[in-house]
Amino acid sequence: MKVVIVGGVAGGASCAARLRRLDEKAEILMVDQGPYVSFANCGLPYHVGGTIEKESSLLVADERLFRERFRIDVRTRCEATAISTETKTVELKNVETGKTCIEPYDKLVLSPGAAPIRPPLSGIDLPGIFTVRTVPDARNIREWIEARSAKRAVVVGGGFIGLEMAENLVHRGIEVTVVEMLDQVMPPLDPEIARLVEQHLEKHGVKLALGDAVAGFQESGGGALEVLTKSGAAHPADIVILAIGVRPETSLAKQTGLELGGRGGIRVDAHMRTSNPDIFAVGDAVEVTDFVTGQQTLIPLAGPANRQGRIAADVIAGRDSRYRGTQGTAICGVFGLAVASTGASEKLLVRIGDADFEKIYINPRSHAGYYPGAKMLSMKVIFRKSDGRLLGAQAAGEDGIDKRIDAIAMAIQMEGTVYDLEEAELCYAPQFGGAKDPVNFAGMVAADVLRNDMPLSHWNSGEAGFLLDVRDPDEFSGGHAPVAINIPLNGLRERLGELPRDREILVYCHSGQRAYYATRILVQNGFAAKNISGGILSRAILFPGPQ
Numbered sequence: 001m002k003v004v005i006v007g008g009v010a011g012g013a014s015c016a017a018r019l020r021r022l023d024e025k026a027e028i029l030m031v032d033q034g035p036y037v038s039f040a041n042c043g044l045p046y047h048v049g050g051t052i053e054k055e056s057s058l059l060v061a062d063e064r065l066f067r068e069r070f071r072i073d074v075r076t077r078c079e080a081t082a083i084s085t086e087t088k089t090v091e092l093k094n095v096e097t098g099k100t101c102i103e104p105y106d107k108l109v110l111s112p113g114a115a116p117i118r119p120p121l122s123g124i125d126l127p128g129i130f131t132v133r134t135v136p137d138a139r140n141i142r143e144w145i146e147a148r149s150a151k152r153a154v155v156v157g158g159g160f161i162g163l164e165m166a167e168n169l170v171h172r173g174i175e176v177t178v179v180e181m182l183d184q185v186m187p188p189l190d191p192e193i194a195r196l197v198e199q200h201l202e203k204h205g206v207k208l209a210l211g212d213a214v215a216g217f218q219e220s221g222g223g224a225l226e227v228l229t230k231s232g233a234a235h236p237a238d239i240v241i242l243a244i245g246v247r248p249e250t251s252l253a254k255q256t257g258l259e260l261g262g263r264g265g266i267r268v269d270a271h272m273r274t275s276n277p278d279i280f281a282v283g284d285a286v287e288v289t290d291f292v293t294g295q296q297t298l299i300p301l302a303g304p305a306n307r308q309g310r311i312a313a314d315v316i317a318g319r320d321s322r323y324r325g326t327q328g329t330a331i332c333g334v335f336g337l338a339v340a341s342t343g344a345s346e347k348l349l350v351r352i353g354d355a356d357f358e359k360i361y362i363n364p365r366s367h368a369g370y371y372p373g374a375k376m377l378s379m380k381v382i383f384r385k386s387d388g389r390l391l392g393a394q395a396a397g398e399d400g401i402d403k404r405i406d407a408i409a410m411a412i413q414m415e416g417t418v419y420d421l422e423e424a425e426l427c428y429a430p431q432f433g434g435a436k437d438p439v440n441f442a443g444m445v446a447a448d449v450l451r452n453d454m455p456l457s458h459w460n461s462g463e464a465g466f467l468l469d470v471r472d473p474d475e476f477s478g479g480h481a482p483v484a485i486n487i488p489l490n491g492l493r494e495r496l497g498e499l500p501r502d503r504e505i506l507v508y509c510h511s512g513q514r515a516y517y518a519t520r521i522l523v524q525n526g527f528a529a530k531n532i533s534g535g536i537l538s539r540a541i542l543f544p545g546p547q
Contacts, residue, residue, distance in 0.1 A: 001027065002026070003026055003028050003029070003106065003107045003109065004031070004108050004109070005109040006031055006032075006109065006110050007031075007032060007111030007113060008034075008038060008074065008076070009037065010111075010283060010305035010306050011113075011282035011283030011284075011306065012283070012309060013030070014309030014310055015310065015313045016066065016070070016309075017072075018314070019313035022317035023316075023317050028073065029073045030074050031078040031080060031092055032075075032076050032077075033079040034076065034135075034136075035135070036059055036135055037062070037063065037066070037076060038059070039134075039135050040060055041058075041135075042302055043058050044058070044134075044135070044137065044138040045132065045164035045167075045168045048138050048145075048165065048169070048172075049167070049169065050171065050172065051171070058138075077096050079092065080092055082252075083108065083256040087104075088105055088106070089105065090102070106278070107278055107316050108278060108279045109281070109282065109312055109316075110253060110266065110274070111305075111309065112249035113285060114246035114249060115133070115246060115249050116244070116245075117242075117244045117245050117247050118242060118244075119214075121216045121217065123219075124216075124217055126217055126218075126225060127223075128144060128239050129225070130144070130242065131241075132161055141241070145172065145239060149238075150239045152174065152175045152224075152238050153166075153169045153240070153241065154179060154225075154235045154237040154239075155169070155178045155241045155243055156179050156240065157179075157180060157244040157245065158182070158208075158210070159186060162178060162180075162241070163178070163332060164332065165241045166178050166201065166206050166334075167206075167335055169241075170204060170205060174239075176206050177207040178207070178209065179212060179229060180208070180209070181211070181214075184210065185198055186332065188328065188330070188345060189339070189341055189394055190345050190346045190347055190380065191347075192460075193378070193380055193394045193395075193396055196337075196339065196396040198210075200335060201334060209229065209233065209235065212229045212230060212233065213229060214228070214230075216228045217240065223238075224237065248264060248265040248266065248284060248285040248286070253274070257276075258276060260287075261287035263296055263297060266281040266285050267286075267287055268282075271311065271321070272286070272315065282308035282309045282311075283309070288304065290326065290327070290328075290344075292344040292391055292392065292412065293352060294325075297326070299328050303329070307323065308323055327343050329341070329405065329406075330342075331405065337397070338401040339394075339396040340402060340405040341394040341405065342392060342393055343390065343391050343409070343412045344382060344391045345392055349382070356385055356386050357382055357383065357384060357385060358382070358446070358456065359382045359533070360442065360456070360534075361458075361512075362381075362441055362442055362445055363376055363378050363512075363535070363541075364441050365377070367399070367430060367434060370430065371431050373431075377395055377397035377401065377404065377438055378538075378541060379393065379394070379395040380393065383418050388418045388419055390411050390412045390416055390420075404437075404439050407424065407426065418447050419447055421439055421442055421443025421446070422440060422444050423443075445512070454516050455519065456530055456531055456533055457506050457531070457533070459534075463504065463506065463530075465504035465505060465506040465530070466485070467481055467484040468484065468485055468487060468518070468529075469481065469486045470487060470515055470517075470518040471488065471510055471536070484508075489509070489514045492518055496522075503528075504528045504530065505527055505528065505529040506530055507530065507531050507532065508531070508532040508539070510537055511537045512533060512535040515532065515535060516531050
């Protein structure tokens with residue numbers, strides 16, 4: 001059996017190595033039009049910033065390793081230009097010499113990835129405007145910065161790559177402006193969690209121009225550039241990074257007549273097989289099933305691409321492996337702040353018309369408060385009102401974010417519920433967590449809501465009610481929500497007569513715990529009361545401004 005793999009980064013390289021481990025006799029040819037295979041493109045921003053000093057550190061495996069260890073024929077700078085499904089052949093062209101050859105295949109795997117979006121704007125091809133996809137891209141950016149002694153940069157796009165590039169350019173002493181068409185950074189996140197990231201970026205000197213699309217680029221003399229936006233602003237720059245997003249590379253698939261999905265990616269089944277039974281596709285070029293919503297989507301992440309490559313290899317080798325779907329688990333670090341998410345966001349659920357969900361906000365410590373160095377985490381957990389099934393989670397903080405989102409991600413993949421989070425047995429020592437880990441805490445709070453032990457409200461719910469602050473007087477005097485009345489928790493039972501019985505009482509404290517106690521007191525004394533999720537802390541962090 002001869003297998004030709006087009007694309008040698010995450011999905012393609014994983015497929016090739018896995019297939020060799022399963023089938024020692026298969027003839028495997030892997031081609032890539034770039035100069036490297038199996039490189040760490042997620043590390044490119046950190047090479048630009050100098051955290052990863054050597055370019056060679058980005059090369060996970062090279063042609064020699066594939067040939068000598070796996071007996072895989074690897075050809076770099078080799079582009080697949082045409083596929084004949086009738087003769088089961090693929091045309092390959094050496095991009096340096098232009099020479100072509102024809103290779104037969106029994107099975108073909110497409111892993112072309114996704115290309116950075118370069119919109120047809122005026123001036124977009126001017127020198128000094130770069131995308132970040134390959135090792136040569138990072139090399140060219142470094143060389144430009146050093147040759148021009150760049151002092152100002154504009155990053156177009158506030159997604160993962162854009163923010164990672166912004167951070168690394170700041171580390172190089174460059175003044176950075178991020179221009180984002182949407183009114184928030186990191187589009188997969190809900191706005192209130194993204195706001196935490198925006199505050200942190202501004203704290204570290206990054207200028208944000210949100211809700212303003214780029215209109216074009218122009219030279220401004222001396223080799224400098226200006227980024228023009230639709231609002232009429234002009235942002236000066238010595239270098240521009242385009243991080244608008246990526247588009248699946250589907251030209252070869254289209255030319256071959258393979259079926260594409262509604263989102264523009266290659267359509268595959270659970271076995272990663274395309275509409276042609278002898279052609280498979282994996283990685284950023286394929287449409288996947290959203291594990292939570294069941295809808296088709298595009299989620300260009302390295303982890304799913306690797307798993308898809310392994311599954312394609314399994315199926316080619318005769319195994320019945322299936323891809324479960326993608327839930328978009330991701331994390332980004334900016335200036336020491338980690339922000340991560342998994343599963344569905346609230347705005348996605350609203351967009352698809354799914355009303356069967358509730359959310360909670362909690363602000364626990366990353367580990368036991370009595371042990372030095374505990375940091376506050378801000379977490380949002382979304383779950384089904386009908387059965388408690390976990391739908392998604394987002395979190396931001398300076399410590400312990402990754403392990404909390406990882407735990408919830410695994411629970412989502414196992415179709416777990418908030419009740420499972422309540423019971424999750426997680427490791428504990430004071431420097432690592434708490435006896436009641438933030439994951440447990442999230443489950444307990446959400447379960448209290450579903451059991452109606454804690455009727456819930458939110459700062460942005462629009463509910464009108466009697467606003468009750470149960471913090472201590474000194475806390476209240478330090479700042480409180482407008483029109484709130486202060487009755488401290490410890491004296492609440494003695495002052496119930498001051499509260500209305502004909503109005504809903506919305507209760508808050510600092511982070512939500514005392515308000516929960518107060519809500520229990522009020523409900524059991526015949527009042528209609530709700531706890532405002534996350535307390536005044538969530539209002540200040542997530543929903544600033546008048547409510």
